Amino acid sequence: MPLKKRRVKLEDIARKLNVSIATVSRALDENPRVKLSTREKVLKMAKSMGYMPNQIAKSLSSGKTNIIGVIIPRYDEPFFIEVCRGIDDYAREHNYKILISSSRNSFEFERDNLIAFERGLVDGIILSPTHETEIFTHIKNVIQQGIPVVLFDNIREEVQGADHVLIDDDKASFNAVEFLIKKGKKNIAFIGGIIEKKVFQDRFKGYLEAMKKYNMTIREELILHCKSLDREYEDIEIQNFFNNIPIQPDAVFACTDNYGLLSMKTLLKSGYKIPEDISVIGFGDLGLGEVYVPSMTCIAQPTYVMGQKAAELLIKQFNEPNEPHLKNVIKLKTKLVLRDST
Amino acid sequence: MPLKKRRVKLEDIARKLNVSIATVSRALDENPRVKLSTREKVLKMAKSMGYMPNQIAKSLSSGKTNIIGVIIPRYDEPFFIEVCRGIDDYAREHNYKILISSSRNSFEFERDNLIAFERGLVDGIILSPTHETEIFTHIKNVIQQGIPVVLFDNIREEVQGADHVLIDDDKASFNAVEFLIKKGKKNIAFIGGIIEKKVFQDRFKGYLEAMKKYNMTIREELILHCKSLDREYEDIEIQNFFNNIPIQPDAVFACTDNYGLLSMKTLLKSGYKIPEDISVIGFGDLGLGEVYVPSMTCIAQPTYVMGQKAAELLIKQFNEPNEPHLKNVIKLKTKLVLRDST
DNA sequence: TTTAATAATACAAACGGTTGTATTATTTAA
DNA sequence: TTAAATAATACAACCGTTTGTATTATTAAA
Numbered sequence: 001m002p003l004k005k006r007r008v009k010l011e012d013i014a015r016k017l018n019v020s021i022a023t024v025s026r027a028l029d030e031n032p033r034v035k036l037s038t039r040e041k042v043l044k045m046a047k048s049m050g051y052m053p054n055q056i057a058k059s060l061s062s063g064k065t066n067i068i069g070v071i072i073p074r075y076d077e078p079f080f081i082e083v084c085r086g087i088d089d090y091a092r093e094h095n096y097k098i099l100i101s102s103s104r105n106s107f108e109f110e111r112d113n114l115i116a117f118e119r120g121l122v123d124g125i126i127l128s129p130t131h132e133t134e135i136f137t138h139i140k141n142v143i144q145q146g147i148p149v150v151l152f153d154n155i156r157e158e159v160q161g162a163d164h165v166l167i168d169d170d171k172a173s174f175n176a177v178e179f180l181i182k183k184g185k186k187n188i189a190f191i192g193g194i195i196e197k198k199v200f201q202d203r204f205k206g207y208l209e210a211m212k213k214y215n216m217t218i219r220e221e222l223i224l225h226c227k228s229l230d231r232e233y234e235d236i237e238i239q240n241f242f243n244n245i246p247i248q249p250d251a252v253f254a255c256t257d258n259y260g261l262l263s264m265k266t267l268l269k270s271g272y273k274i275p276e277d278i279s280v281i282g283f284g285d286l287g288l289g290e291v292y293v294p295s296m297t298c299i300a301q302p303t304y305v306m307g308q309k310a311a312e313l314l315i316k317q318f319n320e321p322n323e324p325h326l327k328n329v330i331k332l333k334t335k336l337v338l339r340d341s342t
Numbered sequence: 343m344p345l346k347k348r349r350v351k352l353e354d355i356a357r358k359l360n361v362s363i364a365t366v367s368r369a370l371d372e373n374p375r376v377k378l379s380t381r382e383k384v385l386k387m388a389k390s391m392g393y394m395p396n397q398i399a400k401s402l403s404s405g406k407t408n409i410i411g412v413i414i415p416r417y418d419e420p421f422f423i424e425v426c427r428g429i430d431d432y433a434r435e436h437n438y439k440i441l442i443s444s445s446r447n448s449f450e451f452e453r454d455n456l457i458a459f460e461r462g463l464v465d466g467i468i469l470s471p472t473h474e475t476e477i478f479t480h481i482k483n484v485i486q487q488g489i490p491v492v493l494f495d496n497i498r499e500e501v502q503g504a505d506h507v508l509i510d511d512d513k514a515s516f517n518a519v520e521f522l523i524k525k526g527k528k529n530i531a532f533i534g535g536i537i538e539k540k541v542f543q544d545r546f547k548g549y550l551e552a553m554k555k556y557n558m559t560i561r562e563e564l565i566l567h568c569k570s571l572d573r574e575y576e577d578i579e580i581q582n583f584f585n586n587i588p589i590q591p592d593a594v595f596a597c598t599d600n601y602g603l604l605s606m607k608t609l610l611k612s613g614y615k616i617p618e619d620i621s622v623i624g625f626g627d628l629g630l631g632e633v634y635v636p637s638m639t640c641i642a643q644p645t646y647v648m649g650q651k652a653a654e655l656l657i658k659q660f661n662e663p664n665e666p667h668l669k670n671v672i673k674l675k676t677k678l679v680l681r682d683s684t
Numbered sequence: 685t686t687t688a689a690t691a692a693t694a695c696a697a698a699c700g701g702t703t704g705t706a707t708t709a710t711t712t713a714a
Numbered sequence: 715t716t717a718a719a720t721a722a723t724a725c726a727a728c729c730g731t732t733t734g735t736a737t738t739a740t741t742a743a744a
């Protein structure tokens with residue numbers, strides 16, 4: 001193992017060629033201010049000496065890091081990973097890298113991550129707030145520093161100066177439930193999550209709206225708002241719900257993919273035939289819905305596109321540094337992916 | 343929206359308090375060289391002015407970015423995401439951030455990412471080589487620059503100077519197949535992947551070893567080496583295999599989670615009862631195996647721990663900058679998670 | 685007191701680039 | 715040939731920190 005060699009820098013090249021650092025810098029930039037023959041000499045020498053520009057020095061000097069900071073609530077959810085893919089692809093095409101941080105579903109972590117990014121590490125931030133996040137001063141602070149911010153997914157409150165990328169939860173649910181109704185379903189169960197959360201409120205709202213529009217009876221006994229955050233306990237809640245249900249539902253609209261799958265699991269165990277006896281629709285089209293037997297009909301979110309859009313909005317902000325930037329709000333459409341469970 | 347304000351820097355604080363920049367810097371560092379009363383003044387002023395240190399300047403000056411670069415072949419594989427979680431948790435505890443890059447399963451991208459990291463953005467690199475990666479000069483270059491490197495998962499060849507974190511594929515397969523044999527299975531099918539790849543070679547090796555040890559007849563007709571890289575085509579290959587199989591297998595050992603699930607899907611469709619007629623074991627414990635009906639017995643890899651170990655080794659390298667660093671190789675144990683499919 | 689020792693602070697170089705301006709070399713026009 | 719115009723390059727400040735050394739203020743010892 002050879003000794004670690006000191007990095008080659010502009011100065012080293014300059015000295016060897018007996019030119020100034022400035023000339024070397026410009027030559028490497030293909031700046032027309034340096035003579036062609038000089039440029040070639042410099043490029044050749046740089047190559048032969050194994051020159052690697054120092055990104056940190058560049059950033060300090062230019063005030064740009066070409067890094068986008070991304071904060072997601074968790075890594076182990078395909079939804080966020082897909083969004084990150086979208087961000088990454090778009091970013092890479094525009095010469096940006098992404099620095100992903102997980103807030104571990106904790107407000108504290110979210111704030112800490114934001115503060116870390118605020119230290120000049122990133123040119124802008126794409127953030128999906130945790131469900132815990134109720135105040136937004138930490139985000140507003142960042143914006144006030146002049147750092148561009150784009151929010152996506154779980155947005156409880158619009159933030160002045162930040163762009164927003166959302167899906168239309170309300171409408172998506174409405175469409176799914178409408179679809180069930182039009183198929184002639186009478187007793188459509190609703191499986192939602194903690195009702196304090198905006199997502200679940202909106203999805204519930206869509207359910208109610210569709211039911212009302214078609215004059216369906218809304219039965220409390222067919223509605224479950226899961227309270228648990230823990231996967232394991234969700235399972236139990238859903239089992240209890242279906243095992244003690246006083247009316248036989250003929251359809252289930254579940255507010256997450258997992259709720260849908262857990263429902264199917266329980267229903268199959270109880271002897272229901274899917275889709276003969278009962279139809280099931282889940283929300284979100286990632287993970288297991290497709291390979292499960294039977295495969296599950298889902299509301300597909302344009303996850304990847306969401307990431308792309310977020311990156312696009314952010315980079316747009318980079319390129320118009322003349323404030324004040326107000327906000328763009330993009331609402332993306334979902335679509336119903338029909339499978340065996342309906 | 344107020345105007346973007348210029349960032350507060352040490353100089354601003356220094357000027358206000360009529361002290362030198364050095365003193366301010368040291369005061370914020372709690373350096374005992376500054377008087378307590380001065381330090382307090384500085385801290386107070388820094389806070390009231392909303393001072394945020396500039397990470398880039400710090401990095402340039404200190405030569406440390408406190409960022410770990412991570413390169414994985416793809417985002418949309420739970421395996422890598424879990425490893426990243428492990429890396430991130432360990433890194434965060436030791437005051438490092440991670441910058442994740444995907445090589446999109448392409449050697450070119452892998453090399454490009456590596457070069458980007460080489461520009462001084464990261465203090466060290468954790469890399470899982472793509473299946474395409476056959477030469478390692480790009481990695482050796484990085485190591486020669488004195489940048490610590492840890493490799494994990496798909497390592498075809500040990501690289502001098504880099505640490506390695508692996509699982510014992512051979513033994514894991516051996517154990518799984520041995521388990522099936524001990525359950526009295528006679529016709530154990532093997533579903534592997536492209537046999538040129540080291541992983542699949544090792545897993546096949548484990549299968550053969552177990553079969554030989556227990557004097558089982560090895561039948562070519564029960565062995566499939568999938569050729570496809572494409573999920574969709576995998577499905578077809580596996581369907582064809584089982585639909586045309588001349589002998590009824592009573593067990594399947596599949597080299598990936600997905601192969602296992604696809605096998606189950608096909609077998610169920612063909613009327614097999616699992617586990618009554620046939621047992622199935624998959625490799626990898628992430629994703630669907632658990633929720634599938636029936637749930638699938640799997641070889642669980644210590645994915646999260648793998649990430650932690652990788653981060654640990656890397657940070658260890660940071661702390662012993664006296665070369666030459668040779669290499670550490672860590673082989674992690676798997677375990678068989680029993681479920682309904684066996 | 686006056687000096688020596690030490691505490692507190694200031695100065696300035698360094699990290700490795702970028703970029704505006706000054707300077708020198710070369711070409712063009714008179 | 716020489717002045718003016720322009721091309722090529724050099725100089726030096728700057729980005730915001732850290733840190734070794736020099737300087738000044740304070741305290742302790744003689």
